[in-house]
Amino acid sequence: MNSPVKSVIESILFISNKPVTLSHLKNVFDKHSNEKILSIIKELQNEYESSNRGFRIQLVAGGYQMTTNPANFDHLKKFMTEKRKISLSLASLECLALIAYKQPITIPEINNIRNVDSGAVVKNLLAKSLIKILGKKKTPGKPYIFGTTKEFLIHFGIDDLKSLPPLEEIEQVLE
């Protein structure tokens, strides 16, 4: 087993269907430091970028994942026979935004801010595993409390919940 580390990392990222964390990679290469592994990933990223390859490596949900080159999207769309609906409704997104920023949060609390009954939207998000039940609140009625999942981070290409911009700055980010 003396295949170059870079080649192995590339293979691992290629075969994995979920983000691969640094500690996962570390388990494979016990002799290499985190810095070394990170720098190799960086090297791969640069290679793909500079030679305009069909892959990209993203840092998402605390792990690395190999994706397609977004420039190829239109062609790939033609290739994919199975049409996956990826975009969420604005109502779902609004609800999700609330849950992402205010988690843990209950449905009554969501309704209160949105001024619209959000039960159905929450159920839909739950079915898509973008959110999960964290437990029950110890208030009358014991409502469920909700929080976002890893799938949420993957869906939006977010590395970490901490990397969400502060609510106050979102308007600037949009511009």
Added chain:
Amino acid sequence: MLKTEEQNKIKDLSSIKVMEIFEGPLDLLLYLIHVNEIDIYDIPITLITDQYLEYVNAMKDLNLDVAGEFLFMASNLIYIKSRMLLPRIDEKDDDTFDDPRAELVERLLEHEKFRNTARLLREWEHIQSQYMIRHNDTNREIEYELDELSFDRLVKAYQMTIKFGSNYNYKYVTINTINIHEKIEHIMEIMNKKKKVKFDEMFPENISRLELIVFFLAILELIRKKVLKVTQRKFLGNIFIHKVEKV
């Protein structure tokens, strides 16, 4: 008042489908504030209330469920408007005067924040959707690791299955159905002969648990129908079952 152009726009929208255009009353209010170019911290409540009600009237017969939430906000707006019209009692201290619009403004701002966040998420979603990834193939059956298996083990497993199959003695299980009506008949037979029976002696020996339960239920049923009655002379004493004599 609304410019006629805007008015037409609003009426057109309302004739399509309200729910898709305005997610709720706060959405509608933000829209009205936006088209009128109003300062959110100083909402001309009369203007907004009028426009809001105009819109709500137009959509009234579209979707009652949605209209409910919209009507609730309408009453809230009218309430704020009425409070704005009332003279202030406490005139000596201007600073402590709380604006009746304050709570609404706060909610609108909060709502706007999350609406913007939703738009940001939509943007990210759009970008991220172009970075395609492998998907878990959910249709695939669970696969077992078979690489450690060999042909002779398969043969052995087959032989064992055949052996097990031929040696096994099947037993037939008959399901005894116990019918509450049969039990009632049985009890009545006893009662017609004896008129008074000790509770303990009522049950046949070697009775199964299920049968016992049905037997007991049958007795309860007969008591309910006032065919039988139960007496007990002293605490923890013998229980007797009597037949109720028809008058």
